[in-house]
Amino acid sequence: MTEIPLVLPAVADGEDKRSPFKNIIRNNYKHLKKWAKRTHTDSFRIYDREVHHYPLAIDFYAGRFCVHYFSRFKDDEPSDALVKEVTDVLTSLFQADPQAIYWRSRIKRSKYQQYEKAEQQQQEFFTVYEYGLQFKVNLLDYLDTGLFLDHRETRKMVGSLAKGKRVLNLFAYTCAFSVHAAAGGAIFTKSVDMSNTYTAWGKENFILNGLPLQNNVIIREDCAVFLQDEIRHKNKYDIIIIDPPTLSRSKKMEKMFDIQEDYITLLARAYRLLEQDGVIFFSTNSRKFHFDETLLGSFSVAEISDKTIPQDFHDPKIHRCWRIQAPENGASA
Numbered sequence: 001m002t003e004i005p006l007v008l009p010a011v012a013d014g015e016d017k018r019s020p021f022k023n024i025i026r027n028n029y030k031h032l033k034k035w036a037k038r039t040h041t042d043s044f045r046i047y048d049r050e051v052h053h054y055p056l057a058i059d060f061y062a063g064r065f066c067v068h069y070f071s072r073f074k075d076d077e078p079s080d081a082l083v084k085e086v087t088d089v090l091t092s093l094f095q096a097d098p099q100a101i102y103w104r105s106r107i108k109r110s111k112y113q114q115y116e117k118a119e120q121q122q123q124e125f126f127t128v129y130e131y132g133l134q135f136k137v138n139l140l141d142y143l144d145t146g147l148f149l150d151h152r153e154t155r156k157m158v159g160s161l162a163k164g165k166r167v168l169n170l171f172a173y174t175c176a177f178s179v180h181a182a183a184g185g186a187i188f189t190k191s192v193d194m195s196n197t198y199t200a201w202g203k204e205n206f207i208l209n210g211l212p213l214q215n216n217v218i219i220r221e222d223c224a225v226f227l228q229d230e231i232r233h234k235n236k237y238d239i240i241i242i243d244p245p246t247l248s249r250s251k252k253m254e255k256m257f258d259i260q261e262d263y264i265t266l267l268a269r270a271y272r273l274l275e276q277d278g279v280i281f282f283s284t285n286s287r288k289f290h291f292d293e294t295l296l297g298s299f300s301v302a303e304i305s306d307k308t309i310p311q312d313f314h315d316p317k318i319h320r321c322w323r324i325q326a327p328e329n330g331a332s333a
């Protein structure tokens with residue numbers, strides 16, 4: 001495994017402190033840096049819409065910056081003045097190269113746009129740390145970066161429970177949950193995603209961390225089809241992670257996936273693969289999602305979002321997460 005140093009630059013301090021926006025970034029980073037060093041992490045959010053006039057989230061990825069712009073109106077793009085100010089703030093605070101600042105605006109993404117395609121792929125991959133594990137990230141070529149930072153604590157939670165366990169990761173994306181599980185001592189992980197790009201990326205994440213692929217299996221398949229096959233094969237798991245997109249449609253799928261319409265079928269099928277004392281972690285980023293627990297019969301369902309949203313995220317709706325167990329095991333939830 002290649003040892004790459006943590007990237008946590010010193011932040012400039014002895015300068016003008018009149019800008020609340022800049023002060024917040026400086027203070028957030030300085031505060032998080034102590035935790036980041038201690039936990040061997042160099043990927044985290046350094047600004048999360050704290051100042052009304054700056055509708056941005058800024059993620060720090062090992063010395064590079066991913067700036068998300070939250071448009072107020074349809075088709076609203078960040079102004080040139082805002083782009084210049086953000087560039088000035090980040091370059092002066094971190095001595096960052098302006099080329100290391102990547103803007104992301106989601107408005108151009110149509111509702112059902114295929115997940116993995118960006119227009120021109122330049123293959124700008126680099127490595128970041130999260131709790132001592134390494135992940136390949138790309139801030140330029142894909143619609144997402146390869147590592148969803150809002151699930152850092154959920155991944156740590158899964159890793160801490162994984163020792164000696166069999167783990168299934170559905171909608172696995174780049175296998176970050178599975179890598180944490182395997183590093184935490186899981187005896188077997190299976191990651192399922194329908195994208196060739198992301199299954200290949202996931203494989204590289206395992207290799208990057210020196211984790212063997214023999215007992216960390218990655219499958220390219222529609223999760224709906226996979227679940228039916230897996231139930232037929234009577235395979236069982238101790239931990240199942242289900243973090244699907246809100247909507248997804250592809251030629252590879254039998255039918256479109258809509259989290260609100262399909263979550264009960266998805267959870268009921270996954271539950272059939274769960275060991276008696278097993279646990280499902282189910283999460284969604286859908287802000288409109290309503291979880292009707294009564295539809296799940298006697299399962300024990302506990303929302304754990306207050307434990308899974310990291311300290312650097314200030315939006316309580318960034319995701320929601322539930323722990324689902326058999327009723328007799330729910331008391332420990």
Ligand SMILES: C[S@@+](CC[C@H](N)C(=O)[O-])C[C@H]1O[C@@H](n2cnc3c(N)ncnc32)[C@H](O)[C@@H]1O
Pocket residue numbers: 115147148151170171172173174175176177192193194195198221222223224242243244245248249253257
């Ligand atoms: C929101 S991401 C999942 C995030 C991931 N769980 C993580 O922690 O990084 C959505 C992923 O679901 C995959 N996907 C979408 N629909 C799918 C389906 N029907 N079957 C399998 N994978 C699917 C996409 O390829 C993408 O990698």
